[in-house]
Amino acid sequence: MNENNSTKLDRFLWTLSGFKSSIISSCGIDKFHAKIISVLLIIVGLYAALAWTFFFQTFSESIYIPVLAGLFMGFFIIAFDRALISSLSSGKTNYFSLGFRFLLAILLGVFLSQPMILKFYQPEISREVEILADKKVAERKVELAALYKTELENLESQKATLQTQIDDTQNLLSAAESDFKIEMDGSGGTGKYGYSTVAKQKEKILRRYEQDFSSIRQANIPKIEAIQTQIDDFNNKVSNEIDLYQSENNVFGTLIQAEALEAIIDNDASGTLKFRFYLLSLILILIELSALIAKMLFKMESYKGKVSLIExxxxxTIENEKEIILTKMDELKTLRLESEVALQKQYFEDAKEVNNSKLAEHLQSWKTDGEGTAKQYWNAFKDKLTLERNF
Incomplete structure (x- = not known):
């Protein structure tokens, strides 16, 4: 079957897989292999588009961006694999590009298997994410407490000092009041009942402590309240930042889900989840490389031989054309040289009589000139009648 007998679908599949339809159409077996490679290449492109669309959908609310990104990646994978298959088919293997494609397949396989595992184990991931979220909130609280620790400790210290002053003065007042009472009823002190001289002195002490206590309360209570207001402001600020942190992280992203997956894998004693993760990665890698693997299995010597022959x-042909052009240029150079040399000879032959006449006129002028020197006429002779001026 030649190219004229092939269908449009055949030519499309051959071209898509990186084969020249005019050559592959004359290869009996290889044209069938080329169709298989083309179908696998389409499957790889669709898989890449769907996988990347699914991946971008995990962190994008818009449907258009994941779809466009997925289509772009699918087109890129097809174009890159097509270039590699075409180079392999022509017998010129670029091992650097081939190695890059295998590395890309491995990276994409591992990279894309993660969101699939996240989808498969969504309930377990969600529970683990909530635990991690609570831990992160607790860590955030510790960070904020450490951030405002110095200010809070300073305010608490000031508040405690002011309250200690009030408590100490109140203790002194209570002790003075007790001394005055037992002095008055005779149960203590001097043992005299009634408002004696000692009782009067203790009363004065009591009244002085009452004034001190009242003064200290009036001075310290507003300060304590102001300090407590500042402490409450710091606590409210920490609480508001925690609430803001929780609201901003209410929707769990891909990173925390990946962290939850890693925690589940580490806690999976049976190793089932880890095995499935690696198995899924391997399957995705093989799917991506299926077209290249098929090309390597199909040696396609017939197509490769014809391509080599055409090259x-x-x-x-190029070498022959180059040789013809160079030969023409050499021949033209020889003809041009011969032509110019012949013209120059003819010029000097025809110029002999003119030169002799000019020389005679020059010598006659020297004979009639009584002042001119030999050097002057020699230089004039060289300027007018010779081609070289200095020799």
């Missing part, structure tokens, strides 16, 4: 013919 040899083209190279030989």
């Amino acid at each position: 040899m013919e083209e190279v030989k």
Whole structure:
């Protein structure tokens, strides 16, 4: 079957897989292999588009961005694999590009398997995410407490000092009041009942402590309240920041889900989840490389030989054209040189009589000139009648 007998679908599949339809159409077995590679390449492109769309959908609310990004990645994978298959088919293997493609497949396989595992184990991931979220909130509280620790400790210290002054003065007042009472009823002190001289002195002490206590309360209570207001402001600020942190992280992103997956894998004693993760990664890698693997399995020597022959013919044709052009240039150079030399000879032959006449006129002028020197006429002779001025 030649190219004229092939269908449009055949030519499309051959071209898509990186084969030249005019050549592959004359290869009996290889054209069938090329169709298989093309179908696998389409599957790889669709898989890449769907996988990348799914991946971008995990952190994008818009449906258009994941779809466009997925289509772009699918087109890129098809174009890159097509270039590699075309280079392999022509017998010129670029091992650097091939290694890059295998590395890309491995990275994408591991990279894309993660969101799939997250989807498969969504209930377990959600529970683990909530635990991690609570831990992160607690860590945030500790960070904020450490951030405002110095200010809070300073305010608490000032408040405690002011309250200690009030408590100490109140203790002195209570002790003075007790001394005065037992002095008055005779149960203590001097043992005299009634408002004696000692009782009067203790009363004065009591009244002085009452004044001190009242003064200290009036001075310290507003300060304590002001300090407590500042402490409450700091606490409210910490509480508001915690609430803000929780509201901003209410929707769990891909990173915390990946962290939850890692925690589940570490806690999975049976190793089932880890095994499934690696198995899924391997499956995705093989799907991505299926078209290249098929090309390596199909050696396609017939197509490769014809391509090699065409390239040899083209190279030989170019070399022949180069040789013809160079030969023409050499021949033209020789003809041009011969033509110019002949013209120059003819010029000097025809110029002999003119030169002799000019020389005679020059010598006659020297004979009639009584002042001119030999050097002057020699220089004039060289300027007018010779091609070289200095020799």
